[in-house]
Amino acid sequence: MNILLSVAFVLCWSSGFIGAKLGSGSAPAATLLMWRFLPLVVILLAASAARAARSARAARSARPTLPDLGRQCLVGLLSQSGYLLTVYYAIQLGVSSGTTALIDGVQPLVAGALAGPLLRQYVAPRQWVGLCLGLTGVAVVTSADAATGTADAWWAYLIPLLGMLSLVAATFIENRSRTPVAPSVSMTVHCLTSAVLFTALAACTGTMTPPSDIAFWTAVAWLVALSTFGGYGLYWLILRRSGVTEVNTLMFLMAPVTAVWGALMFGEPLGLQALLGLAVTLAAVVVVQRGRSGPVRRPHPD
Template sequence: MNVLLSVAFVICWSSGFIGAKLGAGSADAVTILMWRFLPLALVLGAFAVVRARAAWRGLTARDLLRQCVIGALSQSGYLLTVYYAIQLGVSSGTTALIDGTQPLVAGALAGPLLRQYVSGRQWLGLCLGVAGVLVVTSADAAAARGVPLWAYAVPFLGMLSLVAATFLESRARRTVAPSVAMTIHCGTSAA
């Protein structure tokens, strides 16, 4: 069952940019995301009631609140900005590229926030990666007609939201079962 849930997660997550591009012309970003998360939250909720009840035992209100915040940041905050940027006219490829800098930003912030320091060689790689994103994004912004420049900051904000969720999760004292975390994240995002 875990393999099926993992495959479903990968399909749902990786189809996001395609769904955003297809849906941006016909519906608002919030509506698209509601229809993305509501069925998934219902399926995960049913699974939680029928098969994963034991995984919910022992969760405190603090655990639940932390997972709600992580879900709001990692799914709602991240995906809403991705869909909104595409709705504004930023190409899905550029949006994906900007959001793909998440590991670069997380690596740069790992030292100050987690005391996991980056070597000089790693900093060089991080800077080259950011420079590449800036070159491609600048070229896309120059070629785009009718897309406001501030629209390119929208996926960057989403990427920062995902970074914040990553650090919040890494600082948790207690590990929550993935099936429970995903149910809470999707329920929060659906709401």
């Protein structure tokens, strides 16, 4: 089951970069993100209302507190709104899907370095070897693409870095919480937060009206089904079940998978160098998994 979840997570999370590429040619980032989350929120709120109607007593007992909701708003703002806006904007500026995924692939090293002091989850030396090997692999996959300078400006490559840091921050905020919130509740709060933010952003930029292009609505359906319900939902599920190191090891696979996917779907460059990087990244995952008997945990000081 863990293997199936991991494969599904990698494919669904990688689909987000592809979906962003699909929609970037027909609408600005704010428009695509607004219409991605508006119908999604309607679905989630309707599902929540149906669950509450079936079991009002259970719904009251499981109702999150205001601090819980505030924390989930912050987590959603960082892990979903901030992360997605930077990814979409970078791709809109011409950064390829593979290069965007590469920059996002730095996340495991940042999270691994911070896991000890912030979460008391200490990464074993062999896992550090695997993490560094994974970074090498994703760099090999997309370094040639980044060197071509296809983006509108050099600083466009810094934008996904901000998104990566935003996702890392959200991950640690969620992990440090001692009050668990049901996944259905957290998903609804995160998506509602994103819907409000992106609708306001689209209104301020005058980009609320969606295009009639079929490619736009195909991208919206793709992103709702695969990226949000699939990738985003599985991210938090695996994080809760297996921890930061496990989920961040899988993040190393996003860049090579996205590079291969982008080559097949959009004709983005993919040669021997990319295939070599894919092999190195797969080896890194094996190294980390074999060196994992579970991160060393130290109790929080009371």
